[in-house]
Amino acid sequence: MKLMMFETGGPARLGVVEGETVIDVALCDAGVPETLKALIEAGPGALNGLAEAVKSAPESAKLALARITPALPIARPGKFICVGLNYALHAREGGHDIPTYPSLFVRWPTSLVAAEAPVVRPKVSDQLDYEAELAIVIGKGGRHIAEDDALDYVFGYTMFNDVSVRAFQRKTSQWTPGKNFDGTGPLGPHVVTPDDLPPGASGLRITSRVNGETRQDSNTADMIFSTAQIIATLSEFMTLEPGDVIATGTPSGVAHAMTPPGWMKAGDRVEVEIENIGVLANPVVDEG
Numbered sequence: 001m002k003l004m005m006f007e008t009g010g011p012a013r014l015g016v017v018e019g020e021t022v023i024d025v026a027l028c029d030a031g032v033p034e035t036l037k038a039l040i041e042a043g044p045g046a047l048n049g050l051a052e053a054v055k056s057a058p059e060s061a062k063l064a065l066a067r068i069t070p071a072l073p074i075a076r077p078g079k080f081i082c083v084g085l086n087y088a089l090h091a092r093e094g095g096h097d098i099p100t101y102p103s104l105f106v107r108w109p110t111s112l113v114a115a116e117a118p119v120v121r122p123k124v125s126d127q128l129d130y131e132a133e134l135a136i137v138i139g140k141g142g143r144h145i146a147e148d149d150a151l152d153y154v155f156g157y158t159m160f161n162d163v164s165v166r167a168f169q170r171k172t173s174q175w176t177p178g179k180n181f182d183g184t185g186p187l188g189p190h191v192v193t194p195d196d197l198p199p200g201a202s203g204l205r206i207t208s209r210v211n212g213e214t215r216q217d218s219n220t221a222d223m224i225f226s227t228a229q230i231i232a233t234l235s236e237f238m239t240l241e242p243g244d245v246i247a248t249g250t251p252s253g254v255a256h257a258m259t260p261p262g263w264m265k266a267g268d269r270v271e272v273e274i275e276n277i278g279v280l281a282n283p284v285v286d287e288g
Helices: 036-041 044-055 088-093 147-153 227-234
Strands: 002-007 013-018 021-024 062-064 069-071 080-084 103-106 112-114 119-121 132-138 154-161 185-187 190-192 205-210 213-219 245-247 269-274 278-286
Touching (some): 002 036, 069 112, 132 269
Parallel strands (some): 080 245
Antiparallel strands (some): 080 103, 132 245, 154 185, 154 190, 205 213, 205 269
16 A cells, blocks of 8 residues: 655645545545554554545545645654665765674654655755665564564655765764754655565665656665664664654765766755655755
8 A cells, every 4th residue: 555644735634645646534534544653553453444444435535646745754753763874885885894784873853854845955065965765664663673573563665865965974973964954854755565565675676866867776675784684673772663764775876976976956856766666856955
């Protein structure tokens, strides 16, 4: 099932995507959760109820995707954890050794933006880079999760663009500043449940484009640490909770590795596409 949060002028609502149409869940059944976060927290049975509700959706509940505004799938995740250097060629293009343990950092909710919302190039640096990433949405909480069981904890998968201000990322060995500028974390718009994807969302083509030019082109099968390994590793030291989001790293082809660097600028349009999940697209603007 492909889900999204969307707006049509009021509060964000939950929708089920079918082709070029989104079904407004709130107009199908008053008993179905009205946000993705609430749906996740309601447990696996809620998905079955949702599937039944949309089968008899009235025509008034069916909206053209072109006429709605995407919203963040989860506006303020309890935890947003990022894995760095998770593709060997990307690690090498940045001058890093291939990691034997995941490089981890966090994103704050104030950095996140929805699909089609502006990515903001800050006043303090022009080194604005893109990073196409698969993101995991956790469906149930747990600690000390075995790798063999880890995929049972996944609610779904979405897309993330880990837009990075490289000058600030490299000020110290800690990447936090360069990864948390306001308006630099596009997420969504679609969350696809695991039954519609290969196990662990492995084997999916992942690309990024700037103004239609392909910059990154790889496959999620090339991740050094798989979805299951990432979940198991994180749960060794933290409790994962429903609605947590984990970004799984980016392939090679980022702007800083180009000669000269292909930094993004105002007026650009950046897209992340993952096979069978969708396209995450955003314009780039300068900070006002």
